[in-house]
Amino acid sequence: MHLLRSIIFVVLLPTILYAQIFNCNFSPPELRATCFQFQQFDINARRNIMLRNTQSQPTFFAPGVPDNNQLSPAVPQQSFNPSPYDCMDMRCLCPYFRGRMGPGGNCVLPLGGTLNRATRKEIRMMSDSERNRLFKAIQQLKNSGEYDRLSDMHRQVGIASGAHSGPSFLPWHREFLKRVEIAIRMVDPSLALPYWDSVLDSYLPDPRDSILWTPLFAGSTDPFGNVINGPFAEFHTLEGRPNINRRLGSEGHLFTERSLNDIFAQTSIERILAYTAPQQGCPYPANFGALEYAHASVHLWVGGDMKPPVTAANDPIFYFHHSFVDLIFEQWRQTHQNRWAREREFPPDIPQCSNSEHFAHALMRPFNILNINGLSNAYTDHMYSYAQRPTCTMQYDCGSLYLFCSRHNGVPHCVSKIRSNGQCVGYENEDACYQGICIDGFCRPGAFETTTTAAPQNATPSAQPASSGFISTLGGLIKRNGGQTVPIPTRNTWNSGAGNGNCFNDDPCxxxxxxxxxxxxxxxxxxxxxxxxxxxxxxxxxxxxxxxxxxxxxxxxxxxxxxxxxxxxxxxxxxxxxxxxxxxxxxxxxxxxxxxxx
Incomplete structure (x- = not known):
C-alpha cells in the first residue's frame, strides 16, 4: 500500500506543482526568462521536499557501553565536524591560523602581524600588489582543489534549495561568501574578498571594453567566449571543460545607480528578502524590482558559466559580483533597520509565497545554521566590513589607476577605465582610457593631460563629501579607504581535506x-x-x-x-x-x- 501511494504521488506530482504557479508571461519582457528560471528552482525544491517527506528516515542505534549493554549513549542529532568556515569571530578563527589571542582581543600571528576583520574593497581600488596576491591565493585554492570544493557547494544547491528564488537568497550567499573569504585568508591573511561594482562599468558606451575584462583583472576571451588570459586562464570547470566561458553583453544588464536607488527606496523586509517565485494565493505580489532579480541580470550579462547557477561559481567573477550584492544588502540594512531588527526581521513563512527551504528557521543547507542566522550582526561586527564605493569630486579623482572621474554631466562620479581600442564616445575630454587617450571615439595609445588632483591610490580625501547623487559612506560598517597602514601578516597555507586533520569521532566510546x-x-x-x-x-x-x-x-x-x-x-x-x-x-x-x- 505504501508503494502504491508513492507511485500515485510521483505521477501526480507535476500536476500538484504546476497548478498554482504565477504566470511569468505577465512579467516584464526583459525579466521573463529569469522569472521562469526562479519558478523552476522553486518547483524543483518543492519536489525534493515532497519526495523527502515520503521517504522513511534511517534509524541509528548506538552500541551499548562495553560491559554494560543495558546502557548506550544518546545518538547525536548530527555529526559535528567543526572547521574554520564555521567561525563567526576572530577568537574562533585565530587557532586555525596558529595564532594566539593577545591584549585587546587581537589575534597575533606566529611571525608577526595580526588577523583583523577583512575590509572588502572594490577590486579596482586594490593596490597592484594586493590584487596580485589575491589572484595568486585564488590560483592556489584552485590548484589544491579547495576552490572547486567550495564552488561545488553552490552547484549542489543551485537549482533546488533555499539558495535561490526566495527570502533566504541573500542570507545563504552571505554565509557562502564568508566561507570563501576565509579560504582566501587561510592562504594570505592580509586579503579580503573584493567586490565588483558593476555600476562603474554601466556608464561606458560598451561595458565589454572595461579594464575589468583584460588580463590585468578578470581576463579576456576568444571568439568562442573562452577565457584565454589573465589570472583565471585555464581554470578547468567542474563539468570538465578546459576554460571558463563568458558571453559578455549578450543579454541582461549591469547594476545602475538608478537600480540601486530603487532597491534602497524599499522600506519593508519583504521587498528585500523577497518572494521571487510566488504562487497563486500569495498575499505579496511578484516583486520584479527585487535585489535577486537585479543580481540575476548581471549574471545574464556576463553569460557563459555565469548564466546558470549550477556553473556560475566556476568563474571567480561570481564571488566579486556577489560581494557587491552583499554590500547592497548591508547598506539597506544599515539604512532601514536598527541593530535589533537586522537580526530578527524575516518575511513570514507562507507556503504560497515560497517553499519551506526559505522559511526563517529552516536549515540553510548544506551549512549547519538556520536561514535567520544569516542575518546575524556578527558577520559585519567581526568577520568583514566594506570600504566605501569609489567616489570623486570636481577637484579629486577616484584614487585608482583603473578608474576615472567623469564630470561632464555636472555630477562627478567614478567610471571604469576603458581598455586599449575600446569605445570612448562621450568621454573625449576625460581621462577615460587606460594608458591612452580618446581619439575619434576610441582609446588609442597616448598620455592624457589632467587638470585635477589625483587622490592617493586606494584613498579618498576625507574632507571631500560624496556627490549627492550617489550612495554615501555609512558610518560604522562602510569604512573610508585609507587610514592607518596595517602590517601585512605572514602568509599561511591550509588544506581543509578530510584526509588530514578534519577527522573526528562523535563519542568517547x-x-x-x-x-x-x-x-x-x-x-x-x-x-x-x-x-x-x-x-x-x-x-x-x-x-x-x-x-x-x-x-x-x-x-x-x-x-x-x-x-x-x-x-x-x-x-x-x-x-x-x-x-x-x-x-x-x-x-x-x-x-x-x-x-x-x-
Whole structure:
C-alpha cells in the first residue's frame, strides 16, 4: 500500500506543482526568462521536499557501553565536524591560523602581524600588489582543489534549495561568501574578498571594453567566449571543460545607480528578502524590482558559466559580483533597520509565497545554521566590513589607476577605465582610457593631460563629501579607504581535506566499540559517528595516547560552553580542555553515556 501511494504521488506530482504557479508571461519582457528560471528552482525544491517527506528516515542505534549493554549513549542529532568556515569571530578563527589571542582581543600571528576583520574593497581600488596576491591565493585554492570544493557547494544547491528564488537568497550567499573569504585568508591573511561594482562599468558606451575584462583583472576571451588570459586562464570547470566561458553583453544588464536607488527606496523586509517565485494565493505580489532579480541580470550579462547557477561559481567573477550584492544588502540594512531588527526581521513563512527551504528557521543547507542566522550582526561586527564605493569630486579623482572621474554631466562620479581600442564616445575630454587617450571615439595609445588632483591610490580625501547623487559612506560598517597602514601578516597555507586533520569521532566510546568489532557489525551508526576509529578518515593525532585535545579550537569551544552542550563530542576530542583527565577510557565512555541520557 505504501508503494502504491508513492507511485500515485510521483505521477501526480507535476500536476500538484504546476497548478498554482504565477504566470511569468505577465512579467516584464526583459525579466521573463529569469522569472521562469526562479519558478523552476522553486518547483524543483518543492519536489525534493515532497519526495523527502515520503521517504522513511534511517534509524541509528548506538552500541551499548562495553560491559554494560543495558546502557548506550544518546545518538547525536548530527555529526559535528567543526572547521574554520564555521567561525563567526576572530577568537574562533585565530587557532586555525596558529595564532594566539593577545591584549585587546587581537589575534597575533606566529611571525608577526595580526588577523583583523577583512575590509572588502572594490577590486579596482586594490593596490597592484594586493590584487596580485589575491589572484595568486585564488590560483592556489584552485590548484589544491579547495576552490572547486567550495564552488561545488553552490552547484549542489543551485537549482533546488533555499539558495535561490526566495527570502533566504541573500542570507545563504552571505554565509557562502564568508566561507570563501576565509579560504582566501587561510592562504594570505592580509586579503579580503573584493567586490565588483558593476555600476562603474554601466556608464561606458560598451561595458565589454572595461579594464575589468583584460588580463590585468578578470581576463579576456576568444571568439568562442573562452577565457584565454589573465589570472583565471585555464581554470578547468567542474563539468570538465578546459576554460571558463563568458558571453559578455549578450543579454541582461549591469547594476545602475538608478537600480540601486530603487532597491534602497524599499522600506519593508519583504521587498528585500523577497518572494521571487510566488504562487497563486500569495498575499505579496511578484516583486520584479527585487535585489535577486537585479543580481540575476548581471549574471545574464556576463553569460557563459555565469548564466546558470549550477556553473556560475566556476568563474571567480561570481564571488566579486556577489560581494557587491552583499554590500547592497548591508547598506539597506544599515539604512532601514536598527541593530535589533537586522537580526530578527524575516518575511513570514507562507507556503504560497515560497517553499519551506526559505522559511526563517529552516536549515540553510548544506551549512549547519538556520536561514535567520544569516542575518546575524556578527558577520559585519567581526568577520568583514566594506570600504566605501569609489567616489570623486570636481577637484579629486577616484584614487585608482583603473578608474576615472567623469564630470561632464555636472555630477562627478567614478567610471571604469576603458581598455586599449575600446569605445570612448562621450568621454573625449576625460581621462577615460587606460594608458591612452580618446581619439575619434576610441582609446588609442597616448598620455592624457589632467587638470585635477589625483587622490592617493586606494584613498579618498576625507574632507571631500560624496556627490549627492550617489550612495554615501555609512558610518560604522562602510569604512573610508585609507587610514592607518596595517602590517601585512605572514602568509599561511591550509588544506581543509578530510584526509588530514578534519577527522573526528562523535563519542568517547568509539575506540572501545571499534575494538569490539562494531565497525562492520553496526555500519549505519559507526560510519556516521565513529569515522576516525573505523578508518573512514585519518587524523594527524590518530594513535596518540593519554589526555589531550584533538581539535585546535578546544579552548574556544570550552569558552562557549560546549563542554556541557556538546558533551559527547567534547569528551572525545577536547578531553584536556574540558578537564576530564585522570579517568580511564572506559570510565569516560560510561560517564558520558549516562549524562547524555539525562
Amino acid at each position: 568509539c575506540s572501545l566499540w571499534a575494538s569490539a568489532n562494531e565497525c562492520p557489525h553496526n555500519i549505519a551508526y559507526m560510519s556516521r559517528y565513529c569515522k576516525r576509529s573505523c578508518g573512514y578518515c585519518r587524523n594527524n593525532m590518530q594513535n596518540r595516547k593519554g589526555c589531550f585535545d584533538r581539535h585546535i579550537s578546544c579552548n574556544y569551544w570550552r569558552s562557549q560552553g560546549e563542554c556541557s552542550r556538546r558533551r559527547q563530542w567534547m569528551a572525545e576530542n577536547c578531553q584536556l580542555s574540558c578537564g576530564w583527565c585522570h579517568i580511564t577510557k572506559h570510565q569516560l565512555c560510561t560517564n558520558v553515556a549516562r549524562m547524555s541520557r539525562m
